[in-house]
Amino acid sequence: MKRSRRVLEPAKKRRNLLSSLGIEAVDYKDTATLRQFLSERGKIRSRLVTGVTVQQQT
Template structure:
């Protein structure tokens, strides 16, 4: 067997720090997420009908909970589809 060579530490893939996304609701001073505002809710739902995560959309945990509840209410009222094929 050949002798082992010491491993060099891996460098980070992206040397510059990533910019954190701003919360849409905090930025626009929206206090209440209305389940009837389908145009707004569609921005936070994927084309497959899944609710996008906080990491992807940049929403804060507080608004992500309100958003999820609004999307679920809109689905129940048949304003948004559960899934699309």
């Protein structure tokens, strides 16, 4: 019996939120922007979820 091949769809390109907002450096007092990078429990979301680069994550 022949197996059917699954066609994989290409992964969606994640948008870089900081670049789209035009933010160069994140200020710790800007809570509205920082909330987008936190989970409901207050944990920092990963780069894969948020779409930021390594340099922006640090």
